[in-house]
Amino acid sequence: MFKTLSLLLLAMIPLLAGQALAEENAETTYRVGISAEPYPPFYSRDASGEWHGWEIDFTHELCARLDAQCEIVPLAWEGIIPALNIGKIDMIIGSMSATPARAKQIAFSDKYYDTPTGLVALDSTDIEPTPEGVSGAIIGVQSGSIQQDYAYVHFGGTAGAIRVYQTLDEELQDLVAGRLDGVLGDTLAMQPFIHSDEGQRCCEYRGNVAADPAILGAGVAVGLRQSDTDLLARVNEAIAAIRSDGTYQKISERYFDIDIYGE
CATH class of the missing domain: 3.40.190.10 (Periplasmic binding protein-like II)
Structure with missing residues (x-):
């Protein structure tokens, strides 16, 4: 009996290892909240319902640096912070300025653009x-x-x-x-x-x-739950990398003829 059980466990090891590897390699998906109302040139919907714009391009580049996919979730602007805090979305990347009042409710990344x-x-x-x-x-x-x-x-x-x-x-x-x-x-x-x-x-x-x-506020930043400290650090690293390797400029040139990052 014990011999049979041991052989069964041995047979299951490759299956369990394969499942663990698959889970490890499964790509994370972050739900990213934006306003349901278009805000061109940062984000707007085309005739097929797909979202496009500077901020959409920036979002997908950011998530690629996080080894993740991003799902765009349009929401009423007034309810977007509560939606983040209850877990309906994982980030806000919707031209939200990092103000002291908002910082009492959520965490903010380093800025990714700043216009007056x-x-x-x-x-x-x-x-x-x-x-x-x-x-x-x-x-x-x-x-x-x-x-x-x-x-x-x-x-x-x-x-x-x-x-x-x-x-x-x-x-x-x-x-x-x-x-x-x-x-x-x-x-x-x-x-x-x-x-x-x-x-x-x-x-x-x-x-x-x-x-x-x-x-x-002090510029537009990614909004995150205050408990997501690890993700915040990774987002800041990704923003810095996008800025330093020229990707930020390449994305911006598609939409603007000025530097939108600010001082």
């Missing part, structure tokens, strides 16, 4: 990106954005109204229609509109707002 916040206004107005400069003006901001927080703190006492939209596209449509005097947003995300025929006909970029790191 600025004001686009109707040509017919004389508003400027200062508290005094928006006096009486109707300003559009995106829900859940750092620009919304900034507008409430810095412009709330002087602007005629601050209107909140779900998407930047909706804000810009209302700007063109004359229902807004200006839009406060990420300067890079607003570039396609600013340089478009429509944008050139109606509007003008009036400049960047004054810095406020407590609200605007």
Whole structure:
């Protein structure tokens, strides 16, 4: 009996070893959260439903450096941090600025890009990106954005109204229609509109707002659960490698003619 059992165990060793090797070689898949609303040129969907853009390319390159696959998971922006913390997603790579308020809820990697916040206004107005400069003006901001927080703190006492939209596209449509005097947003995300025929006909970029790191943060970074310290270290190493070997520049050249990394 014992001899039979021993032979059976010996026969199972190759099977168990093969299973362990297969599990070891199985590629990890990370679920990466982005806003369900398009945010070109960083991410948007094509007619077939596939996501494309600078941030999508960056995400897949980052995951390749982590020896993993990435699954893009679109979510409502207001619920993206809770989704990370309950395990619905594993990372946020969706143009989220690393602010002190958000850092109380999740961990952030080193930045992977950093562009200023600025004001686009109707040509017919004389508003400027200062508290005094928006006096009486109707300003559009995106829900859940750092620009919304900034507008409430810095412009709330002087602007005629601050209107909140779900998407930047909706804000810009209302700007063109004359229902807004200006839009406060990420300067890079607003570039396609600013340089478009429509944008050139109606509007003008009036400049960047004054810095406020407590609200605007220290650049855009990967959001992770605070408990994922090992993954955070690996993500930082991957970002550094993408920057140092020229891959970051190659990805960026497909979309931009400026350095979006910042200082």
